[in-house]
Amino acid sequence: MADFLHFCNQFSPLNQEAMEELFENLKIKHFQKGDYLLKIGEVCKHLYFINEGLTKTFFIKDDKEFINVFGIENRLFTVFESYVTQTPSNFNVIALEPTTITLISYSEMDKLCKKHHGAETFFRKLASLAATKMTRRISEILEENATERYNLFVKENNQILQRINLGDLASYLGITQQSLSRIRAKK
Amino acid sequence: MADFLHFCNQFSPLNQEAMEELFENLKIKHFQKGDYLLKIGEVCKHLYFINEGLTKTFFIKDDKEFINVFGIENRLFTVFESYVTQTPSNFNVIALEPTTITLISYSEMDKLCKKHHGAETFFRKLASLAATKMTRRISEILEENATERYNLFVKENNQILQRINLGDLASYLGITQQSLSRIRAKK
DNA sequence: AGTAGTTTTTATCATTTGGTAAAAAATTGC
DNA sequence: GCAATTTTTTACCAAATGATAAAAACTACT
Structure with a gap:
């Protein structure tokens, strides 16, 4: 309260x-x-x-x-x-x-x-x-590819990153879980 | 006025x-x-x-x-x-x-x-x-591919469609003009 | 420790979209 | 009507992402 x-x-x-x-x-x-x-x-x-x-x-x-x-x-x-x-x-x-x-x-x-x-x-x-x-998110989705969006999310949401599973993060980014896994593997 | x-x-x-x-x-x-x-x-x-x-x-x-x-x-x-x-x-x-x-x-x-x-x-x-x-637009971008977004735009913006050039429409949809041209050719 | 369930990764192939270049079509200005 | 400019289309190859399947890693419960 x-x-x-x-x-x-x-x-x-x-x-x-x-x-x-x-x-x-x-x-x-x-x-x-x-x-x-x-x-x-x-x-x-x-x-x-x-x-x-x-x-x-x-x-x-x-x-x-x-x-x-x-x-x-x-x-x-x-x-x-x-x-x-x-x-x-x-x-x-x-x-x-x-x-x-x-x-x-x-x-x-x-x-x-x-x-x-x-x-x-x-x-x-x-x-x-x-x-x-919302405007920022639209710009982000349009201008950045999935890899860049993922990096941005990690940077700005470090606090909750460990608490969100990959599937949910992928759903937020608008890609499949497999794609996200691939993106992370590339680093 | x-x-x-x-x-x-x-x-x-x-x-x-x-x-x-x-x-x-x-x-x-x-x-x-x-x-x-x-x-x-x-x-x-x-x-x-x-x-x-x-x-x-x-x-x-x-x-x-x-x-x-x-x-x-x-x-x-x-x-x-x-x-x-x-x-x-x-x-x-x-x-x-x-x-x-x-x-x-x-x-x-x-x-x-x-x-x-x-x-x-x-x-x-x-x-x-x-x-x-904005929320609707975000949903749209995430859930629809470029072809579907184009179709949706055509349906909802018929009034101004003729007045917008392809390059600008592509920029709005977040794809290249070439991709948009390809999408239209496929129909 | 072992089993069942969930989450994440890996792999393969198909599809979509991008990048680059150039041709074709349409528009504008003279 | 013709040259110059802008817009749209086409083509080819590369890169990103999706779909499907399966393996591997992790978690929870007993």
Whole structure:
């Protein structure tokens, strides 16, 4: 809880009243490895702040899995389109480890946004940051080949690298596990 | 101007006062084919609403061009990261045709956001939509091969297809022009 | 230690895409 | 209409990645 408070203050401070209202409505939930936080077709009703653990957000097409994003400790994420429009999700989210999550519900956030200008600012910043990160990822995928993308991931995600298996990393990079294994062997 | 008003009302209506304040500070600018709206290294100081014409947002790496997005009539766009953080842009933006643009300055939007809750909402929605679109594009790039991405582009952008040359389309798809030509020949 | 299950690596061949070069077609300016 | 320029296509070979299969390495459980 302290971590989430810290995160909020760092990211976009809310006033006392909004902060209290937000914290009154937080829920904490535990997931075992393999548990679903969200399934394709369900509406994503929460922002997820990871206190501890690791998640992946993914979908499957033609028996191949594609990972959109890993959920990492002390970061806030959601399935954006589903959350924002409250329509069925195109992504599954599951826990890759025993995971503890602080949940912020859509209805609560929505209420808060309408009531407090600062909450709206908070969410605007969150969406902006998401858009920025996505843009970078698109550039990366287009301009770098798989080897370079792998190296970049290693450089920027050293903290979680040991906790992600090769198959999942390959799914994130958009290549087969065999290709990734080959890439690593070449070094 | 009427188009932009219509766009705003559709997208996220502002109250009378905010709307008037916004419209007082709009500027309209004309660009010739090949003119730069923004160069890499400059700070993106505007939201761009395209009244007429077509633009591309791109960067170059190893002599290869990569297009992030095409700017299309009656759509609002910007170089997100640069605009939001007011730091130097990693992208160029140029006009592909004679283009008329309604400009909304950062400082004005910022003022408006601080003053009017509704403007903040407007911008939150804009950022959310951007993030959503980016997520879709990432999924697309990862899951579809070049042929399928080309087919998808044709289906969804028929309106501007004739106005984009093959080289630019290839740059958007992330492949060489020769590959794209080959893909089209196969059909 | 041994078995079963999972993860990673290796191998082989097919397919896709890239790099380079050049020809063909279309567009522009005079 | 013709020359110059730009855009698109074709061709050939190289490199990257995919598909499939199987072996090897690692993990968990008893």
